[in-house]
Amino acid sequence: MAEIHLKSLAHSYNRNAEKPEYAIREMDHVWHDGGAFALLGPSGCGKSTLLNIISGLLKPSDGEVLFNGVKVNDILPQDRNIAQVFQFPVVYDTMSVFDNLAFPLRNMGAGDAKIQSKVSEIAEILELTDVLKKKAANLTADEKQKVSMGRGLVRDDVSAILFDEPLTVIDPQLKWKLRRKLKQIHQKFKTTMVYVTHDQLEASTFADKIALMYQGQVVQFGTPRELFEQPNHTFVGYFIGSPGMNFLEVKRCEQGVCLGDKIFPLNDLEKQALQMIDSNNLKVGIRPEFVHVWDDADDSAYRAEVEFVEDLGTYKIVSLRLGEHLIKARLQEDQKVPKEHAFISFPEQWLMLYIDEFLVAKDDHNEEN
Numbered sequence: 001m002a003e004i005h006l007k008s009l010a011h012s013y014n015r016n017a018e019k020p021e022y023a024i025r026e027m028d029h030v031w032h033d034g035g036a037f038a039l040l041g042p043s044g045c046g047k048s049t050l051l052n053i054i055s056g057l058l059k060p061s062d063g064e065v066l067f068n069g070v071k072v073n074d075i076l077p078q079d080r081n082i083a084q085v086f087q088f089p090v091v092y093d094t095m096s097v098f099d100n101l102a103f104p105l106r107n108m109g110a111g112d113a114k115i116q117s118k119v120s121e122i123a124e125i126l127e128l129t130d131v132l133k134k135k136a137a138n139l140t141a142d143e144k145q146k147v148s149m150g151r152g153l154v155r156d157d158v159s160a161i162l163f164d165e166p167l168t169v170i171d172p173q174l175k176w177k178l179r180r181k182l183k184q185i186h187q188k189f190k191t192t193m194v195y196v197t198h199d200q201l202e203a204s205t206f207a208d209k210i211a212l213m214y215q216g217q218v219v220q221f222g223t224p225r226e227l228f229e230q231p232n233h234t235f236v237g238y239f240i241g242s243p244g245m246n247f248l249e250v251k252r253c254e255q256g257v258c259l260g261d262k263i264f265p266l267n268d269l270e271k272q273a274l275q276m277i278d279s280n281n282l283k284v285g286i287r288p289e290f291v292h293v294w295d296d297a298d299d300s301a302y303r304a305e306v307e308f309v310e311d312l313g314t315y316k317i318v319s320l321r322l323g324e325h326l327i328k329a330r331l332q333e334d335q336k337v338p339k340e341h342a343f344i345s346f347p348e349q350w351l352m353l354y355i356d357e358f359l360v361a362k363d364d365h366n367e368e369n
């Protein structure tokens with residue numbers, strides 16, 4: 001197992017072009033030894049590129065990849081001791097399921113007893129025991145992908161296991177089950193695992209920590225809760241949550257920042273940041289879950305017009321018009337649904353200030369990044 005450090009890493013597929021474009025923009029990132037991580041982000045943000053750089057399928061144009069402090073840039077993929085599971089099954093059709101699973105172990109010279117016990121163990125977890133003797137060619141697509149995953153999981157001496165959207169071809173029912181199984185496997189073997197996905201639910205159920213990528217960089221690395229409660233960039237706010245965070249453009253005013261004639265009070269750190277950074281790109285962000293919706297006026301509440309209500313079964317999302325802004329609020333099942341207008345307020349604790357799209361921390365306890 002290994003700690004994987006990406007040091008001043010950058011990658012361009014057309015580095016020699018007059019104006020090279022960077023799929024990975026310079027970044028530093030550490031995947032700690034033994035963690036279960038998700039690499040989450042929209043299509044084209046650079047997830048697969050990053051994974052292929054770690055496994056060695058791609059050589060970065062700049063920077064270093066370090067495994068436990070040792071530079072591996074020039075080490076071939078097969079010598080990096082990494083297992084990689086791809087989006088589509090990679091199995092040997094002519095071999096039995098047992099032989100497919102045994103393949104990585106035989107390659108490393110494992111003895112028969114070890115092969116037998118590891119293959120049985122992994123087959124049992126992935127519910128492949130009944131098909132061990134079957135030819136891989138005769139399996140369903142789901143089963144083939146389980147075999148592919150099993151081949152990634154069967155060795156316990158790997159530095160890391162990289163999963164590149166491994167559940168794409170899997171039936172939705174089984175997807176959920178396999179995610180739980182992967183989590184169990186991680187808890188049992190504690191191998192460093194990096195799981196690429198563009199699905200936030202998949203990332204949150206699998207990973208202890210999520211690296212959210214945007215335009216070739218990791219913009220936030222934290223627990224699912226940290227990404228939800230304190231998105232450190234407006235993109236994280238938009239991308240995480242369903243629906244995403246509300247952002248309101250605000251202006252500087254004497255007591256803090258203002259939306260029309262309403263003042264959003266700031267704490268000392270936020271005020272300091274506002275003084276230090278000379279920018280008028282100012283936004284406040286609040287999650288729909290934290291917007292309070294009232295029937296009656298109150299000093300701190302804004303009157304907003306109800307535009308529409310979406311009923312999502314166990315909760316409702318109400319869209320409220322406040323001047324030029326459309327604000328979404330999440331109402332619990334038992335909450336009264338406003339008809340034409342409502343009063344909304346934003347609890348200070350959950351109101352975040354963004355300057356030039358970056359969060360101004362409310363306190364000094366910076367999360368490890």
Ligand SMILES: Nc1ncnc2c1ncn2[C@@H]1O[C@H](COP(=O)(O)OP(=O)(O)OP(=O)(O)O)[C@@H](O)[C@H]1O
Pocket residue numbers: 013023041042043044045046047048049050198
């Ligand atoms: N082989 C390649 N040659 C040139 N450009 C590439 C190549 N592979 C990827 N790119 C570009 O690099 C950027 C990052 O792509 P990458 O596939 O890493 O993103 P991704 O986040 O994995 O996307 P997806 O979720 O759609 O797979 C994109 O702009 C893509 O067009």
